[in-house]
Amino acid sequence: MISIGSKTKYLTSMGELKRKDNSIVFINENGNNYIPVENVREIYCMNEITVNTKFLDFASKAGIVIHFFNYYGYYSGVFYPKEQLISGKLKIRQCEAYKDSREEIAKAIVLGISENIYEVLYHYYKHGCKEIKETLDWLKNDVPRFLSKEINIKQILFVEGLIWQRFYNTFKYILKEEFTFDKRTRRPPENPLNALISFGNSLVYAKTVSQIYNTHLDQSISFLHEPSEGRFSLSLDLSEAFKPIIVFKSIFNLVNNKMLQVDKHFDKKLNCCILNDVGRKIFIGEMEERFNNVFFHQTLNRKTTYYNAIKLDAYKLIKYLLEGREFKPFSLKEMV
Template sequence: MKAVKYLTSMGELKRKDHSLIFRNERGHTYIPIEGVKEIYCLNEVSINSKLFELLSKAGITVHFFNYYQQYTGTFYPKEGLVSGRLTIKQAEAFHQVRMPIAKAIVGGIANNIYYVLYHYYTHGSKELKPFLNWLRKEVPLLLEKDINIPQILFIEGTIWKRFYDSFQYFLPESFLFNKRVRRPPDNPMNALISFGNSLLYAKTISQIYRTHLNQSISFLHEPSEGRFSLSLDLCEVFKPIIVFRTIFENINNRKLQVGKHFDKELNYCLLNDSGKKIFIQSFEERMSKAFMHTKLKRKVTYHTAIKLDAYKLIKFIMEGEVFRPFDDKEKQ
């Protein structure tokens, strides 16, 4: 199985014969090109056009992040999986059946947040009961109504806000926060959420790239220039069970600590190098761990689950099959 390579320090990524070499002030590291499928540049990394040719031939995707650990862009090889017919149908679906897809995504977010919080409810956080009841009973009723996209987005925003408010019942005080701040994150929890969401967004881009879907035509988020809005759509339901489970487990097991793993400046807070390495290792382990899929009757990883949601969307667009995004109860 091909690996994912993370470059966490500043340096230069170059072509060396028919392989890769990463150079920085500490020396150089050879990266055998045959064993890599994705590279994540989490710091300032210089790359030249010669290297892009090699990366393209080898089918390697490269994701770039800025100083604030937020996703900025992706290089991926020339698109081989392009379907004009599907792109036309996807655009038609945006105009004709956008609502059921958007509602399904928000319903999927609510379901997966429920499963994440139910664990803490059964382990003593009884204060979560009203929110759990609301997720299970009220949200489906709200989504059944004849509502528009702004109203669907309002429901989604309310779900996330109440989710953030619930952290006080099972996380240490040092990781609590008043509100979600993104650019740049201003405290340890915002830093973890931004970093985790950016990683998941990049993973989703890679998985959609392996299908015939057009990344720019989305359904919950507005299609826009300058970002892959379909990836924003499909990664949403996975945030609770991938990003937030990774965050909660690292905090509650004291693998990540405010005093040791974050750099705090006047108006922002970021994971330091050791914190990034801890989070990345946990994130990759979660993404790659195989679980039995109850419907498919075979083992899959979250990498596969994301790609399967893309295929479900294709089935809906092309054949009208009901789109139901990944639900954590499908895992055993």
């Protein structure tokens, strides 16, 4: 079990979650691990975890969100308490915006991805990685110009795909040679770098699910990603701008400082590669440190964290829907 801060618990070993009086107990091969319920906001089940209805009812009343991940590190699903924050008016506005303003919101999300990738890459350009200048110029000039045009959702998604592909193409200049990246592969990831990206993206998605749960937004009505059954597509939308900041900065730091190594921290099988238990704990620790990193937010004029910035983006979207204010996802330019 990994405890991060006072509210987030990661369960990385097999075991069982149960209620014991007014506490949570995690039972595994090492015995009973008691967790005071008031110290839990989220539980991340990274292995085979058994739960029963008595425990789930207890977790629901305590307002605890429980995320489940599969063997490959992909997000399987979530249990969260009955929604308390419901707004019929906001849901209607959200539906109307999908019909009337979908492209405007989707463009803002894609521009947010581009701006944060630019800021991440510019750090390496300043420190001697001159090979990425062409990509930086493209992100700074061409992407905003194209997104300013009247384009449909398919064209917006095409631009988003190009942004990520151009970003991936810079990895050979930034990362250690053993972390090669030929193409993005999923389900399952085929090499260590794809394994890190998939696992990291799943964690950011889960964090976004938790944060949107604490707002009046409907998780199923999205704008960049197509709304569909079986997933919270709005969480996919709002998590995108944070992936360069949280996922990829974590990967670059861990790989380049040799805290994650191919031969030590990954299990490779036929056409499949996943983080082993040690590697997963290292990566989770780095990601959580970034989520909880405190910085001064220029727009808010106060200190906050990246984790809280996800919820702030949800509130920005609410203000856009109800008040017509500009929706602009979080940018690294907003921090000092």
